Amino acid sequence: MNISVYLNSSYGKPGNIGFRVPEIVYALEGAGHNVTVVARANYSRDKVFVFYGYEFFGRALNAVRLYLFAFDHRWLDSSFFEVFSFIHLVLSSYSNHSPDCILCFEYMPSLIRYARRKSIIALTDVPISPESSRCVSKTTDKLTNQKTMMREISSFSSSDLIVVPSPLILEQVKNFSNSSIHCLRYTCQPKNLLEHDSYHASLNRRSSLLSSSTINYVFVGNISKRKGAHLLIDVWPNFLADNPHLICNLHLVGRQTDVLLSHMKLPNIFVHGFVDPLPILLSSHFFILPSNSEGYPKALVEALNCGCIPIVTRETGYDFSTASESILIEDRSIKALLLSLNKSIQALDKWEADSIMIRKCELSRPSYAQSYQQLFSSGFYA
Structure with a gap:
């Protein structure tokens, strides 16, 4: 043809x-x-x-x-x-x-x-x-x-x-x-993921991520209001206040568009710019995307390949009916986002098992x- x-x-x-x-x-x-x-x-x-x-x-x-x-x-x-x-x-x-x-x-x-x-x-x-x-x-x-x-x-x-x-x-x-x-x-199982020098070695070390009191959350995509970056930045101080016994870091990976730089000068928020997200995904516990319009984003699929637990909205296209390990953001509000973030802390005791399950499921497709x-x-x- x-x-x-x-x-x-x-x-x-x-x-x-x-x-x-x-x-x-x-x-x-x-x-x-x-x-x-x-x-x-x-x-x-x-x-x-x-x-x-x-x-x-x-x-x-x-x-x-x-x-x-x-x-x-x-x-x-x-x-x-x-x-x-x-x-x-x-x-x-x-x-x-x-x-x-x-x-x-x-x-x-x-x-x-x-x-x-x-x-x-x-x-x-x-x-x-x-x-x-x-x-x-x-x-x-x-x-x-x-x-x-x-x-x-x-x-x-x-x-x-x-x-x-x-x-x-x-x-x-x-x-x-x-x-x-x-x-x-x-x-998405591209060569730059499966043949990445740090990929397999980092997967073997992921169980040690829970040995410290630092929990890493990663956002990958244009740092824009459509993807909900401004909501994350606004909610983060409240999330830190709810969990003073932990160090919760937010990593923003992507181009900055309509979210002001001045809003990003907050504790525990790291802006990496437009870089290879793989090393950051491999060292993160959760992938978060409070977007209001996606199809099924490449960044989400790469995060699943790395074993990150997704915290996402329905609008990302993620199928929650087949993944009990994921965390749904019910709506794009500060209250709903904070609730979902706190759920992730409550689920830390089963994070390693969930991470392995998500990764195996994604790589088998x-x-x-x-x-x-x-x-x-x-x-x-x-």
Whole structure:
């Protein structure tokens, strides 16, 4: 099968989408498919069709949003990438290597409708909670443009198949589409984790983490309000006051965005910046993410691989029905967050057993790329 992949992100660049797409491509090629990739930029040695200069256009839009005036730039960014992708698809559809299937990592309804008119199967990958579902639940940002949501809904209804990373996203997308929806639980077992020099040695030492009175909590991701970093910073002094017999450290790993630096000058809060999170995950007891919108974040999966007990909201996409070791943050409030943090202290006596169980469970799962390969091998397009 000839497959064209449309990725409005940087191919091969560390991160969620740009990181996992090459693995999917290699898995599909390994199964005998011919895969062509069209992307915003290419950080690998693979052959990728790139619209040169477009990456800087996306960055410019983001810079305007962050530093000049806030606006929803996603529909504009998506529309421009769709034009570039549309040109590629039209040209390729009249060539000897016309695609049998397109796989879109962006909401591009016009591209999808054109593909279907040409009898080309159209798949849309939904990596994060769509704005249209957040609008229904009244958690969407006030700045969200209606055009962003309309592009999402139109893509859902036009696609032959929608791929989602968690049951949460599946339920959200079902509200807007009669298309077939397939849930491929996102897993992440990359070489930089399993072949990391400190990985296996650190796992063997994790039982000693409870021998001291220091408990480490780690947050990985953009240090932003959407991910709940400001809530963590606000709640931490209260959490320390509730547990004076312990040293509870909060490690923030990621880029700082809309959370002010001055708020971070608090005891027991360490800001590491955008660095490799693996060494910090391996020395931490708990992974915490009070986010209000995710799909199934790569950082959470890496934390599970390292044996960190998750303290997360439902909006992360984490399946609490199959993991009794996890701790749910009921809602994004200081009170609920403090309650969940104190639950983690109460559960320290079984932390080691829970850590081992979570790690073994995560490492036993097939990789996300293998799941994609199995999806195409299942003959869904027949």
